[in-house]
Amino acid sequence: MNEVREAVDWAAFPDMRGHFGPYGGRFVAETLMGALDELQAVYEKYMQDPEFLAELDTDLKQFVGRPSPLYHAERLSRELGGAQVYLKREDLDHTGAHKVNNTIGQALLAQRLGKTRIIAETGAGQHGVATATVAARLGLECVVYMGAEDIQRQSPNVYRMRLLGADVVAVKSGSRTLKDALNEAMRDWVTNVDNTFYIIGTVAGPHPYPAMVRDFQSVIGREARAQHLEMTGRLPDALVACVGGGSNAIGLFHPFLGDPSVEMIGVEAGGEGIATGRHSAPLCAGQPGVLHGNRTYLMEDEDGQIVATHSISAGLDYPGVGPEHAWLKDLGRATYVSVTDEQALRAFHRMTRTEGIIPALETSHAIAHVIDIAPRMRPDQSLIINLSGRGDKDLNTVAALEGMEL
Amino acid sequence: MSRIVGRFEETRASGRAALIPYVTAGDPAPEVTVPLLHDLVAAGADLLELGVPFSDPMADGPVIQLACERALAHGTRLRDVLEMVREFRRTDTDTPVVLMGYLNPVERMGHEVFVTAAAEVGVDGVLMVDLPPEESGDLSGLLEQAGLDPIFLVAPTTSEFRLRHVAAAARGFIYYVSLKGVTGSQNLDPAALGARLGAIRAISDLPLGVGFGIRDAATAAAVAQVADAVVVGSAIVRLAEQHPEAPERFRTAAAEVVREMRTAMDASRTAAPAAV
Ligand SMILES: Cc1ncc(COP(=O)(O)O)c(C=O)c1O
Numbered sequence: 001m002n003e004v005r006e007a008v009d010w011a012a013f014p015d016m017r018g019h020f021g022p023y024g025g026r027f028v029a030e031t032l033m034g035a036l037d038e039l040q041a042v043y044e045k046y047m048q049d050p051e052f053l054a055e056l057d058t059d060l061k062q063f064v065g066r067p068s069p070l071y072h073a074e075r076l077s078r079e080l081g082g083a084q085v086y087l088k089r090e091d092l093d094h095t096g097a098h099k100v101n102n103t104i105g106q107a108l109l110a111q112r113l114g115k116t117r118i119i120a121e122t123g124a125g126q127h128g129v130a131t132a133t134v135a136a137r138l139g140l141e142c143v144v145y146m147g148a149e150d151i152q153r154q155s156p157n158v159y160r161m162r163l164l165g166a167d168v169v170a171v172k173s174g175s176r177t178l179k180d181a182l183n184e185a186m187r188d189w190v191t192n193v194d195n196t197f198y199i200i201g202t203v204a205g206p207h208p209y210p211a212m213v214r215d216f217q218s219v220i221g222r223e224a225r226a227q228h229l230e231m232t233g234r235l236p237d238a239l240v241a242c243v244g245g246g247s248n249a250i251g252l253f254h255p256f257l258g259d260p261s262v263e264m265i266g267v268e269a270g271g272e273g274i275a276t277g278r279h280s281a282p283l284c285a286g287q288p289g290v291l292h293g294n295r296t297y298l299m300e301d302e303d304g305q306i307v308a309t310h311s312i313s314a315g316l317d318y319p320g321v322g323p324e325h326a327w328l329k330d331l332g333r334a335t336y337v338s339v340t341d342e343q344a345l346r347a348f349h350r351m352t353r354t355e356g357i358i359p360a361l362e363t364s365h366a367i368a369h370v371i372d373i374a375p376r377m378r379p380d381q382s383l384i385i386n387l388s389g390r391g392d393k394d395l396n397t398v399a400a401l402e403g404m405e406l
Numbered sequence: 407m408s409r410i411v412g413r414f415e416e417t418r419a420s421g422r423a424a425l426i427p428y429v430t431a432g433d434p435a436p437e438v439t440v441p442l443l444h445d446l447v448a449a450g451a452d453l454l455e456l457g458v459p460f461s462d463p464m465a466d467g468p469v470i471q472l473a474c475e476r477a478l479a480h481g482t483r484l485r486d487v488l489e490m491v492r493e494f495r496r497t498d499t500d501t502p503v504v505l506m507g508y509l510n511p512v513e514r515m516g517h518e519v520f521v522t523a524a525a526e527v528g529v530d531g532v533l534m535v536d537l538p539p540e541e542s543g544d545l546s547g548l549l550e551q552a553g554l555d556p557i558f559l560v561a562p563t564t565s566e567f568r569l570r571h572v573a574a575a576a577r578g579f580i581y582y583v584s585l586k587g588v589t590g591s592q593n594l595d596p597a598a599l600g601a602r603l604g605a606i607r608a609i610s611d612l613p614l615g616v617g618f619g620i621r622d623a624a625t626a627a628a629v630a631q632v633a634d635a636v637v638v639g640s641a642i643v644r645l646a647e648q649h650p651e652a653p654e655r656f657r658t659a660a661a662e663v664v665r666e667m668r669t670a671m672d673a674s675r676t677a678a679p680a681a682v
Contacts, residue, residue, distance in 0.1 A: 017540060027509060027536045029465040031561035031586055033568060173471055179462065186464045191587040193563060290509045290536065291462060303483040304514030305461040 004331050005260035013324070018207020018294075021330065023323035026206040028293045031190045040208040042109055047215060052108065059104050060219065063137070064094045066101075068220075070227035070384070076354045083237065083377035085370060087357070087387040088224045088252060097360065097389030098220060098248045099130035103199055105216035107134040110197035117141040117196045121185040123150055123178035123244065124315030124362060125157025126389055127201030132166035142166040145184040147177040150314045157393050175308045178244075178318045182292055202245025203322030206293030210322050217251025224384055225255050232382060238263040238373075241386035242365040243283070243336065244315045246322035248388035253334060263335070265373075266325060267365045269311035270338030280309040282321050283329050283336040296323040312341035312397065313361035315389075343368040348391065348398065360389035361397065409502040409530045410453065410555050410578040414613040414634060417452055423630035423671055424452035426615060427664050428506065428639035430473035431456050431490055432482025434646045438653040440493045442660060447501050449661040450668030455533075455637060458487050458507030465535045467590030469640040472647060484511040484520070488527045495528035504531035504557060504578075512545070521548040531555040531578045539575035546575060559583050560606060573610035579635060580612045585619045590640030594619035596628040603632050623663075623670035630671035638667060 018024045026036060046052040060066040069092065073085045090098035103120075110118060118135045120142070122128030128144040135142035144161055148170045151158050161168050174180040182205075189198045203210045203217070221239075228236050239256060241249035243266040256262045271279030279285065282297040289298040291306060299307050299319040311317040328334040339347075344361060347368035352358045359367060366385050374383065391398075399406050407415075417424040427446045431439050443454055459477035463470060484507075491503055505524065512520045512534065524532065532549055539546070539558055546556040555578030560569060563586065573580065582603065584594045603614050616629050617637030626636045642660045649656040 025541050026538065027541055028538070029535050029561070029583075030538060030559035030572070031465075031563050031583060033538055034561075034563040034565055037565075037568075173468075174461065174475075183462050183464045187467070187588045190465065191591065193586055289513050292464070293536070295513075298510070300510065300514065302514070303485075304511035305478060305483075306510070307461075 004333060008331070010257040014207065014211050018211065020324045020327035022288070023296050023326040024207060024210055024294050026293060027290050027295065028206045029190065031193065032206070035189070035193045036206055036208070038113070042112055043208050043212045046109060046112060056105055056108060060101065064100055064104060065092060066219065067223045068092050070224055070231065072231070073355050076351070077374070079354060080371065080374040082375040082379065084379065084382040085374055086228065086236065086382060086384045088220060088384055090220060090248065090386060090388050091357065091359065091390035095126070095130045095133050096392065097126040097130065098217060098251060098386070099127040099201055100133065101219055101251070102201065102213050102216040102247060103127070103130040103134045106197070106199040107138055107140070110140065110199070111138060113197060115195055115197035117143070117192065118199055119143045119145070119185050119188050119196055120199045120201060121145045121178065121181035122201060123147070123181070123317055124313065124360070125150070125154040125161065125393060126315060128166070128168070129157050129160050129164070131199050132161040132164035135166065136164045143188065144168050145171050145181040145188070147175070147181050148172045149176040150178065153397055154314050154393055155396065177309070178314070179306065202247040203250050203324060204245040204292055204294060204296070204320055210294065210324055213247050214250045214254055214324065217247050218254045220248065220251035220386065221253060221255035224252060228382070228384060235259055235262055236384045237261070237377065237381040238265060238383040240265045240267065240366045240370050240383055242267050242316060242362045242388060243321060243325060244318050244362060245320070246325045248386045250322060250324055252384065252386040257333065264328070264333065265369065266334055266336045267369045268336060268338045269313060269316035269365060270340040271310040273340055274338055278310040279338065280311040280317050280319065281338040282319060283325060284338045288326065291320050294323045296320050296326045312344060313365070315360070315362040316365065337369055339365045339368040345398070345401065347371055357387065358391035359387060360391050361394045363388045408553060408555055408578060413452055413502050414579060418634070422675055423633055424615070424635035425450055425664065425668055425671060426453045426455055426635050426637045427451050427642055428455040428457060428637060429660070430459055430470060430477050430643060431487040432459055432477030432480050433473040433643065434476050434650060434653055434656065435480050436482050436486060438657065439490050442657050443494050444498065445657050445661040446664050447498060449664040451501065451664055453502045453504065453635070455504045455506050455639070456487065456491065458484055458505055458511060460508040460511060463508060465588055467588040467640060469590045469644050469647065473643045476646070484515055488523050488529070491529050492527035502530040503528065504533055505529055506533045506535065509534045509537050517545050517548055521552050521554065525552040525554055529554060531557045533557040533559070533581060535559070539572050542575065550577065557581055562586055562602065569606065569609055573612065576610070576612055578612070579615050580606065580610060581637065582606065582614050582616045583618045584616050587618065589618055591619050592621055594625060596625070596632070599629065600632040623666040626667040627670035627674035630674050636667070636671060
């Protein structure tokens, strides 16, 4: 395995057509191909442009509040009795999750392209809020597609988006969750491609989205690497992040890919358990196919129809995953595991009580896995959890599970 | 010569535009599809486009989304669609059949297994909406080896550079998406269409079919003046929605729409020969 870790030039991926090995690519209807070519051209141009990068950097500092702290969770580490647990505090980003790192970047590109209308899909509502926020700040029209079921379970975020001036459209087709919101956003984009910029919220979709979103989110890993080195004098032994589409995970992982000693673990939503079929864990229990513009691992039936997924967390309730994760899995460079709803919920409470940090239910999946593995590591070892978001949006869900209505 | 190429030679020779109705296989129920296809041919269809239902039809509007849901609710799978073509071919060996759908069911079946089966049952062309030529090398190669035509879309947003690329990969005919939007949209502009088709003809000799947004006989007739083929989908599929409990009424209504379009298209070509 270390041969793979040392031999691959990670910066060279994806290739020009957006392929990560057999994964990724650009599988969309012809109408969008021109817009994707255009997007790829501006993205490649501005990621080399010192003025653009300076503007992005200023926004990340002054509007998002970067750098986010790396926090040593000493009490949790002591309780677990193994590795030192560090939290990369993306919950402290403006709007409460890592999603804004990406929406800031894409909105600046939308401006460069002269687009006046922004669309987005959202599951948990965090990406929708982050998009509505940057659209408000830049004075752009904003439409957010959200599954009707997710609108129910994430109502505080729906209200936040509306306050920010976004038009939140309930998607009632299919399973009424994130994948259907993505379908509907694609349909909008095909129809309004001249004036509209589609801000995808994760490292999925057609090229260049998986690479572009990764690049905007990689600030997480760049900071975390420098912070950990400064705080401990060494690299962490492992990185752990939850994986819905995979943007917070790849944002943390990517800057460490060239460090062979660093393990990377992505945690998928095991829902009611992999064996029940009611989960959202394509890397653990799916297989390669094509959906939403890229080839990747999917949850599908034997006819290639996409199946309904389940997770307690709306942000992980998605049948696909970013193509780079599919490739890292096949190469063995990262490992993917799953955590059930129940384990995530227990981790949610434990983090809240032990460290005074209420994590998002998505993030709680990563925490649950660390609670499992840290005790088996030595106290002179360390790991970083991407604390991808705060849990305020989930209070209704958690309270309801405990028989309370807020 | 493929059945598709042959059919276009006939329609060209007789000065007509071809009429290509689209229906979703298995909608409203699997047993309706084959009799419906025969009805459409009797009513004047020159080629048939048979939709393979998919759970996430991203390029389709609400009408075809619901058709996919109805078909899937009846358990219509890719292998069932192939069986429908086999059954259709028992009594019709002339009318070309194009399968239209999304890539993932084909991925799951496996490219080789799919192409072998499609050729065996009598499919003539394959159009995967989410498979642009850039990604299609493997499947297109297999299709061509088996004598099937890989069919590709060209859109109003397709640049000249891309158009050359698509034209090089396409066989059978080019499917021109008449508008920016999903299937069933309603803002087709026949005047702009003529200019656009002219630009495509400067690059490709393939017949040009026009689809998306052809909602009635008048639009079909206008498009028939400038295109080699008119593809009509949502205007037919919508009728399945209107007759949920009465498939015979759906078949009659669908055939009636095709007949009206056929009549209007032929009249418009006789009245004003297309400038092509
Ligand atoms: C806090 C938080 N973490 C994680 C995710 C999952 O997305 P991704 O896998 O792209 O990081 C979401 C998505 O909504 C989220 O809100």
